[in-house]
Amino acid sequence: MENKRPILSIYVATYNHEKYIVQALESIRMQQTKYPYEVLVGEDCSSDNTRAVLKDYEKQHPGFMHVFYREHNMHNDKINNVVDLKQRCTGKYIIALEGDDYWIDPYKIEKQISFLESHDDYIAVSHNCIVVNEKSEQTEEKYPECYDTEYELNHYMCGILPGQLATVMYRNYLTEDILDTSFLNCGIQPGDKILYFTLVCNGKVHCIQEKMSAYRHITSGGSSYSANVKHNFKEQKEWYLEQLKYANRINNQKAIKIAEYLYLKEIIAGVINRDSSIRELLVDIRKIDHKLRSLYMLLINR
Structure with missing residues (x-):
């Protein structure tokens, strides 16, 4: 993959994911696609053994990914772990996979890239997901995702999202001048809703009605936004x-x-x-x- 300019950039931000990061990376490695892609991993000075797990995984799979081992935790930096990773993405398209989530369909990125390649009028494409717990067991929880083929502002108004972050593939607005990025760069959270609002304001978003990834929802003791941030x-x-x-x-x-x-x-x-x-x-x-x-x-x- 590294000898070709990637069509897709996959960025993986990870912090305290020692129990999950291998599953996330293996779900990328299992992808069956004709399109070249790059994998950028940002290890944000975890307090657990995530860094050691990544170093071991790198030895087992040389050349598969580029890991950035942060010298300090970048959570409160203006250019944080995620922002830095996105700025390094060189692909025509971008997708995120957080270090505790994973993909469950080996043809996921093939389907999404193929859609965007054949639909120039779309800025993004998403799909459905399942919700799992810390043991990777599917729960009864339903993600507030879109069950129509087209995601629109009316969905957003009602609290419906195009999909979970690991399901949304979009055109690389960092290498193409396709939208006003001021909202994306304002430095407030949650960033996924900012991304979705920006995308749907500037282009068409298609939703594939297939469950192709797993969102790990941990409401306590994890490092996710929902586990650590209360309403302010x-x-x-x-x-x-x-x-x-x-x-x-x-x-x-x-x-x-x-x-x-x-x-x-x-x-x-x-x-x-x-x-x-x-x-x-x-x-x-x-x-x-x-x-x-x-x-x-x-x-x-x-």
């Missing part, structure tokens, strides 16, 4: 405000309509949950240009 009203308000600013910046009227509604929903919830005051609400609501429309949407979507 001020941060969430800032998140939705940045989203609204982006929609206005690119002048996407449908996105503006939805971003205003979601921002209003968040600031009203802040008052209801006593995280904010009426006075603060009256200040925040000034940032919404179409107040009556947003209020109407809030009422009909209750």
Whole structure:
């Protein structure tokens, strides 16, 4: 793979995944595809044995991947582990695989690349997933993924995502000038929702209705976003405000309509949950240009 320019860049951000990282990497190695790809792994100074496991895996499979062993944990850096990995991606397309997730279909990337290669008008393609626990056992949990073939802003408004991060393959916006990246670079979390909003604002997203990956959902004791981050009203308000600013910046009227509604929903919830005051609400609501429309949407979507 390393002697050809890759069609696909796969980046694997890992931290404290000693029990899972081999399964993730093996799910990449099992892929059956005619397309050349590169695998970039960022080991973010884990406190467990992830680094040792990776070094051993490198010896067993030389040339399969390029591992970046970080000198310090980059979680709080402006250029963090994920951002650095993405900036190194040279492929025509990009996909992520977090170190505790894995793919379950050996033709997954073949199907996704083939779709994008034959559909120039699409910016991304996703698929369905199963949810597993720490023992890789499938649970009854359903990921809030899209069950239509086309992912649209109305799905996003309702909390439906195109798929879990390891299911979404997209055109490399870092090597192609295909969209405004300001929202992607604003440095707030969660980054996957920022990516999905940016993609659907700038192009068409297709959803393959097949389960081709496993999302490991650990709500405590893990290193995932859901395991470590609790709701913070001020941060969430800032998140939705940045989203609204982006929609206005690119002048996407449908996105503006939805971003205003979601921002209003968040600031009203802040008052209801006593995280904010009426006075603060009256200040925040000034940032919404179409107040009556947003209020109407809030009422009909209750």
